[in-house]
Structures are given as structure tokens and as C-alpha cells.
Amino acid sequence: MKKILFLTQNLDIGGVQKSVSMLANSLSDIYDCSLLLFEESKPICYLLRENITVETVQMQKMDLSDEDSGINIFNYRKKELSKFVQKLRPDLIFSYEDYHNILSLSIDSDAKRIISCRISLKNVYTKSSRVHLLTPDFYFENITKLYKNAQAVVCVSDFIKKELLDISEKINALNIYNGIDKSMILEQSSKEVNLDFSYILHVGRLHPQKGQKDLIRAYHKIHANISQNLLLIGEGLLRDELQEMINSYNLSHRVFLMGNISEPYHYMHKADFCIMPSYQEGFSNTVLEMLSTSALIASKYSGYDEILNDYGNLFDVGDIDALSALILKYSNDKSITKELKKLQKNDVEPFTTEKSMQNYKQLISHVLLGVVKCAE
Template sequence: MSNKKRILFIIDSLAAGGAEKVVLTLARTMVQSGHKVSIITADNKIEYDIDFAADTHTLDFKKSKFEPTYYKYAKRLQRLVGTLEQEHGAFDLVTAHLQKAHRLTAKAGIKKAYYCIHSTVSQGSLAGRSGIRLYFKRRRLKKLLDGKDIITVSNGIAEDLLKVVRIKPRSIRTIYNPVDFELIRRLANETNPYKNEDYIIHVGRLTPSKRHDILLQAYAKSGIKQKLLLLGDGPLKVAIQQLAHELGIADRVIFAGFYTNPYPIIKSAKLSVLTSDYEGLPTSIIESLVLHVPVISTDCPSGPREILTGNLANALSPVGDINTIAHNINAHITNHQNKAEINDSYIYRFTPQNVVSQYLKLAQ
């Protein structure tokens, strides 16, 4: 029997985002090891460069008012997987990532599928709901995930699923997200368009859960001279720009937008800051540490506490605590934390080879 496996990833899209980058890192590492990888996206949207030999397909998902959309595209997924297996052999491992892919995979009845959960469900899908709305949303989630094989990207997500959402899976395991140290460090040597600036950085989409309002208020209160560079795009850009004006810091906040290669920009930052209300396993923290950039983060559910261990745990702040975040920003800049203190022993468990080996154990 060949040790080379056929792996299928099903995901909403390959738009700019953390889960999408995780899937591409997994796929790239598997291909480099000689395995055959296929990727099926629900939406026809690809924003990352696919720099390896993967077999990619899209369902070209489009909502319709006149027909049951998920049923239609689940059938399309079922036919596509059947065709790929008929032409090239059965898949040894199937993983589905993000909510749309989860629903389509379940409705299509894809066998041997693992459902990968990338964020804290009670803080995301169930947030802001109460009473009957909360009951029915939790019921839909349980219908989708009960009896399934689940992978969570942090222990905190697993605990949330079991104790808060009360999912009853067939199996559940935590496999951390992979981060390609070698690739990140190589790409970080390219030209930084902000090389003449002195700045701290936030990496992430401009969305409500990232709490840029908290970030800007803490930055303003910190009193540091470095600028704040926001690396990412999103629907709250105008609101965040307006808040920067109201706080009198508009001339010190750089809206850099999205970069396919953000690493030269991250590498030159004096500090990387995360102020989220919730996460799954925030890759931006790990990538900053790979580049030996000091990190401060909210101690949100879930992930930061599992990444920032040992001496790095001093960088955690309570969620929403502007004063503590401001103090930590100032302290890290004032104390000039030595980048040499951030070594790979803190982050070895996130290497692609280590993570992929855990996935391949499931492909038996």
C-alpha cells in the first residue's frame, strides 16, 4: 500500500482570511511531501496565490430566491467528489472548513469527512442571540455537528463546543493551525513599502470581532510615538477612520489594506497587537512570533493563551480593557523587549510538518 495519500479540502472560498491561509499551508506541505491534494471551494473567489500543484475546483455558489440553494450545490458537490474519486481513486481524508462548506458537506453526505472548526462558536455563530433565536440556532448547529468527526484548532474551541454549545460529536480532537516558518521568513526579506515608518501593527480584517475601536482608544491612551499600522481590509474601514479622526490620531494611523505578502511589513513592526473579543487560533500572533516581533493580545476565547505561554503570557490583557492594553503597549515599547528573547521553542508545535503529520494519521 502506498504511503502517498489523496486529500480533499472543502472550504467556502480562498478569499483573504485566516482559515483560507491555513488550508493553503496544509495543502502546500502535503503536496511537497508527495501527496495528491484537491481543493473544492463553494464560492468562486480566490485571492491568495496558489504556488503549488493542487487540483482546484469551485461550485460557483450563488444564492437563489427561487430554489433550495444548499440542496442544489450539495448535489453539485456530491457529483464532483464522485467524479474525482471515479477518475483518480477514493480520497483517504476529507476535511471541511467554515460554515458554508460544513453545511454543503453534510447535505452531500460526504463520507469520512472531518469538520474543522476555526473559531469559538458561542462567541461567533451564537453571539447576540437569546431566547427562541438562540434555541433554534443552537439546534441547527447541533443538527449539523452532532455525530460528526470534528477537528478544532484550539483546545478552547473544543471546550466551547462541548460545554457551551453542547455538541455531541462522534469524535473531537485539537490540531493546531500550521504556520510555514521557512516561507514566512523568506517572504519577509522582500521590500517593505513602509520601511521609512516607525510603527506598531495590527493584522486582521476590519470587522466587529477584531475590536478596532478598543485598539484605537488604547493606542491613543498609550502615548507612544510610533504610528499604528492596520494591515487588512473590511466593512468597518470608514467607521474606524472616523473614530481615528474623533480621537485626534488620524495622522498617526496607517490604513495599509490587504497584502498578499504582509511579512516584510510585520517583520519591521515594533509590536504586534491583537484586541479581539474572540478568535479561534489567531495566526497573526504566531506569524509575528515567527518573525520575532513582540506580541500583546487580549486573553480572549480562544487561542491567545495557548500561544502566548511561559514568559510571553505577561502580554495578555483582559478583553475590552482599554487601560491595561494601553499600559501593555507602552510597557513593551518603553522596555524595548529583545526580539532574540522570542525563540522557536514557543512555537515549534505550529510547524507545518508537525501539524500535517497529525492530519495524515487520520488518513488511514
């Protein structure tokens, strides 16, 4: 049985983590699957089949105030990954996100490589930002140098694929869309929500790219003119700042940070409608899930039109006034909200787990057979 090693940061709640666990579970009958995680402090929130092995790289204490801490951590993880791969001897290494993709392609191994790209490079790697304590230059230099050596670079949207090919036409980039398990979502949607008020819902990691500050500001502008409260499901680095905003607007009785809720499809289904005010997305599982369970207002983030049609429910990124107007519009007219939900449910039909997993299985089979080869 061929061995596949998956690389990712953790299996805490998130779109990447859900995708990793879903693919590993789907492949575990035909391949010997292992997962290597690089963050030991986070919980494992997704069920894995018993025949899947999970290992974690144990971190050493490092001085994070050191200017070189990012590259020092990277080099330590690279060394640990190399030792693990030498011991396991996988036939294929399948990594998720640029940090782990670069780790995978930096080590010496006979294993074939598939890497997964899920974010807009131009939107995420800005001059002022660091990801895993590493500069944008680190990512662009290594993506340019290493990605052409992967047998396949799986992009979750055509927008991301085009970005990579603009960097180098030698990158063997292809697109496999995410999919959702509609029967499971339908089953989970029937669960009770123990709330005695109507509400609008946002689900997402509490992070600047998700636009939650804009959402709270927009809601504050019109909250006196609607009956619905606002729920935000998710955790992240912005929690304290968002709570301070809520308190400063005297909205603690109307806006609630709910924390992480695994598979919150019943909350989506019971919401009057959902909102996704993101500044950037890859190809969002959460957007697909919201479309299948509720009506959705969303920003026109890069690549939005690969999922979303504009029925008058979309707004330009960062336009708080437009978002306020849409919240007011859909809060006070149930007929147009019902019609939007009907239209969007049709839009999500093509994006199924079955189709996504079939495409991944075919790609992996071809890579292992040597049918798909790296550009160099």
C-alpha cells in the first residue's frame, strides 16, 4: 500500500483543517495515510479514521523577540520534517498552505509532492505583514524558486491559479474546487438552537482579513431599525478588540461573540440571513455552507464570482455604508430574503464533496503513477 504524508499546522477548527481531515479519511482505504502537525498546543477538532496516524513536531523554546526567530523556527521544523520523512519513507507528501509547502519542497526526499494553495498571494503577503514570523520576501522568493518542483500545485480557485502562473509559467498549477457534504449539512441543520430571539449570523476566524470590524460598525449604524441581533461564531486574535468595540457601541445586549462551534449548520439554518464581509478568501467552505443553508450577504472579495452571483446582495470590500444598507434591506423584507435563499441554493449545487474527492483521487493516482510530472 502506497504511503501518503499530509502536512498541516494543526487540526483545530478551520477550512484547511476540515479539508485535510476529509481528504485523509477519503483516501485511507486505499493508501496508508499519516498526518504530521506543526502545532502541538491546538486541539484536534475533526474525527479521523482509526487507521490514520497523527504525529506532532515538538517545538523547542525559542526567543520570539529575536529578529531571526521566524527563520530559526522554520529551519528547526525543516530538520524535524526531514528526519520524519527519512523514517516514514512516504511515496507522496501532500502539504497545505505556503509555509508547509515550502517546508515540503525544501527537504531532500524521493517522495513526490502535491502542494495546496488556498490564499491570494498578493492580498496576504503585503509589505507590512509577517506570516509565521516570516517576511513576504521569504514567501515570494521560495514560491518562485520551489513551486515548479512540485508534481502538482492544487489551487482552490482559478483566481489563485492565475496568480501563481503570473509568478512562473513553469508551475504545474491546476484547480480543484472545495465541496460540501449536503446530506450531512441537512442532517445537522435540524438540531435545535436554544435562543429566544431572531438573529443575523457571521461565521469565521476572528481575524482582520474577515472584516468583522466592518460588520460591527455597519450593524451599529442601523441596529435601532431592525429587530435581529448579531451573532459571530469563531475564535481568533481579534476577540478582545471586537468585544471592546461592542462595548464601546453599547451593543453587548445585541451583538454576541459565540466562540468556536463545531459544525454550526443549525445556527446558519435558523439565521434570518448570514453575512461574509471578508477582505480576502481562497475558496471558502463557509461561504458554500452558508449558501446551502441560508441567504447570504457578502463582499466582492478577490475571486468571489467563482461562487457567488450578484442578486443585489453583494457589496464592495470595506464599504460599510453599503453593508449597512443591505443589512437593513434584508432584515426588514422577508420576501426578498426568501427569494435570495432560493436562488443561492441553486448556485451551490455544483460544489459537492463527492466531486472534489473524486478529482483529488484521480490526481493522486496519476502523480503516483508518474503520469503527472513537475515542470523541471
